[in-house]
Amino acid sequence: MTEEWSLAPGHVPSALMMVLFGLCVVVALVEAGFAFARRAATVPRRTALVVLALRLLAVAAIFAITFELTLRFDRVAPDTRRVVVLADRSASMAIPDAPDRETATTSRQARMEDAWAAAAEARAAWREDGLVVDVRGFDGATHPYSGEIAETLATRPDGAASDLAAAIASAADDGTHPGEQLAAVVVLSDGLVGGADEDAATKHLVDVAKRLGTPVTTVSLGAPILKDIAVADVRAGEFAFVENVAEFEATIIAHGLAGQPITVELRRNGEKVGESALRLRGDGVAQPVRFEVAPDRVGQFVYEIVVPPRDGEATLLNNSRAFVVKVLRDKVRVLHVAGRPDWDVRALRTILRRDPNVELLSYYILRGFDDIAREDTDALSLIPFPVEELFEQELGSFDLVILHNFDAVPHQVAQYVDNIAQFVEEGGALVLIGGDLGFSDGGYGTPAMQSLLPIDLRRPVSVDRVRFRPKLTEAGRRHPITGWLLAGDGRGWEALPELDTFNLVALADRSEALSATTLLAHPSAVDRQGRPRPLLAVSEPGRGRVVTLATGSTWRLGFAPDLTLVDGARPYDLLWLGVVRWLLRDDSSGRLQLETDKPRYREGERIELRAKTLTAAYAPEADVALTWRVLPLAAETAADADASASEPNPVRKGEWTTDDLGRAEVTLQELDAGAYAAVAVRAADDGSADSGESVHEARRVFIVEPPGRELARIDADPGIARLRELADATGGVFVDPLAGGVLPTDLPLGEPKEHSPSQGRVQARRELALWGGPGALVVLVLAFGAEWFLRRRHGGT
């Protein structure tokens, strides 16, 4: 222990003041020097020296006062040195492996604890040499160990990553151990630091360690023999498109199972959708497996690539890898067939053509049978109507079929009506629009088609030409196709133009079984049962959707004098955009939208769940009450498959009220690893139970990942080589416990840095303020006073 003193300023004046002060000091000292040098012969030298000393003392006093000088006395202890021990706590340390096939497997964590216990003697020797042993655990971050854990290293290895480079770099940080020089680093690990590029990872690690300038001794805890199959990584896009082939590729790595056949499965929301057979090759050989899928519907899905577990596998946590794919609709393929050109066809074509997301294929019957023999056909631009190609061969390639005032019988389409029915059952969307031709020949009255339609078309239907304004039904008030009619001034159709044609249709007998709903009805016409005749009706047979419209005059909703706009949009556009979106189950058509900030999270990460509500005219809607819940996806899927099963218990739930911008959010924490579905529900506008999926419920899936990525590659060999290279590159020692190696008592240490007065550990400090109190001022006054007295006495100036 030594004592060191120093002067410390308490105040530093501004630059200008410093200059002025300096000038004054210089003048005072120069003057004193001149006075001393040119003193009179009668002035004793001793007296002149005293006068000069008094001047210097006065200047010093002024200096002390101006800079508030403090005299510091530090008791400094010499620097100590420390050894940083980094113990791996990542998930790969739980892997059981063995040095050979005859030996039973042991977990790497257990091997680490044994190696640390075996190094007790060495650790004692380090302490005797004055080394401080600083024990830390590392995974994705570094964690200080103390007490029993520092003595035994007994922890649960579950870290999701192994960032050894960051841990080594942080070893130099002596913020918590000031004055303790880093002498050595000891790493106990399996060396698997993650990443597919082993060489790059090793190079980076060695570079970081070399910059530290300290020997790194490594203890290798992995062993070459293990049994495991892993889905090492997956390559899949975030998005896929309905009816477009999407490719998912995975890499399978196995150990100890060479030659064995396995079946790799692709699952969607827990259900198998594909499989691929594979014969495993040698240890650590990466084998690709590919799946091609063509999603059949839009939505967000959790896909999973799964390999079957084998007895005795080192870990099952890497037997599957899940990922979220959002399936979007590519361009919507719409087939628009019209029986006759007219203004209604024109209006619908215009709006469909305007939508860049619509791929429109149109066939309009431009000539009647009476017209055929009249013309020189070379002058015509017409082509035959490819009935078989459209309704037999290519029908399934469309998303939406619109039969617009189309008489199926004369054009040989009646024989394909059952194909159209099947198309709808299998998920297609169909619109039937009336007029003078469409419902007039009974062509849509086959049993197969009639079982899908909300209206009865078994008999030809006549057309009424009296102008009318339709009536919005209770269901229509809530439905996304017609709910917008209540927007604006709320007068509904009263503010809109009259229609001038109406096909006198009735609801189908099976309408209830189909969940058929009338959204708009004729204001006065009723069927034989007294029910209002439907103008716009919808049904949802099988996996498809159907809209029937018993008029060919909706074009008037977009072409009228002083046309009322609803939230800035033409009523015609709102009606037909709503029809198309509902038919195609467009997520964005929903008045309730739900999102998470990411599709995939690590365990412990915060999950942001956000909702947005829209009015019927798709403007933000404030003060909407919502409920939300988060369910395990497996439980939700099982409940969906079993109608008798009870609602699965949510792991989280709550309530929201949207803000002025129609938004609400919540942060979820501490969800266990797994796939989840978040669901938000809004009550109907009249407070009744939900009556339509897109209006009242929104759903999102997300994944909380287990540390599978850390376990993607668990082969110890690359880790062993890496640790050996790390030790060799830094002058440390490579210790292999499996070969009997133990940590050395004479650990390789780095060269100590030279001690300087400003370094070392200050054990105690004493301060004496030279400027405080009257002392300095008294010294100043006495010094100047005495100098003046002596000068006067000896006649000096």
Add this chain to the structure above:
Amino acid sequence: MLRRMSAAAGWVAAGLAIPARARASAAPSDPAPWLLPEDVPAISIDLPQLRYDGHWAPRPGAMRVLARELRLRTRLEPVAEPTTVEADDDALFDTPFLYVAGDEGLPKLGRGGEARLRQFLDLGGLAVFDAADGGTDLAFTRSVEDLLSRISPASELGPVARDHVLFRSFYLVDAPVGRTSTVDHLLAIQEEGRIKALLMRNDMGGALAETADGRVAHPCVPGGAEQRQWAIRLGVNVLLYATCTDYKADRAHVETLLRARRWR
């Protein structure tokens, strides 16, 4: 090219449809008594002509003839007697089509009339201006240009390209002839590919018009009867374009569209 595309006009539809129709009418025991399309009164469309203070009908009956030809040649069902309408009349919006003829400068239609016409075009209507002078006088043409510059100031009147779908919406028409063939092009205001207003300078109405006893009212120069046929065909094309817009432009891509995607 379009002619080649349509060369396979071996009327499969007709060939199949005629037996189908025969089957339908020869099947009295059918459980469902089918109504043939012609048994149900067709929903007609109007071809209204603008009525204004001036010589608004230089070719009387032209629209009646066009309506007849459309009924005979196409599946369109125009009314037998097209109506007339004034610019400031709400009835202007009964049909998104308007025929305007004249052989002298158009008079001012008044602020109300022009506002209605502007709304008519903006909401998707098609106005067809037909210069009865046949290209020999610019009074009507210039007045139409002035009118359009006021009611559709953001768009300019420009020539319609020869490959525009208007020339192949039903017939394959090479030249926009009318009673005359003086001007070899049509002028139009187009917006986002849609023709809002069309100016025909070769007197289409003159080619269509007939006397009371059904004879041609005005000989077509220089092509005579054949030129009249082409003028009628152009008129048919205009109405097929009015009702089907650019439908015929789809057809060029049909093969690609049909083979683009996988199955459901």
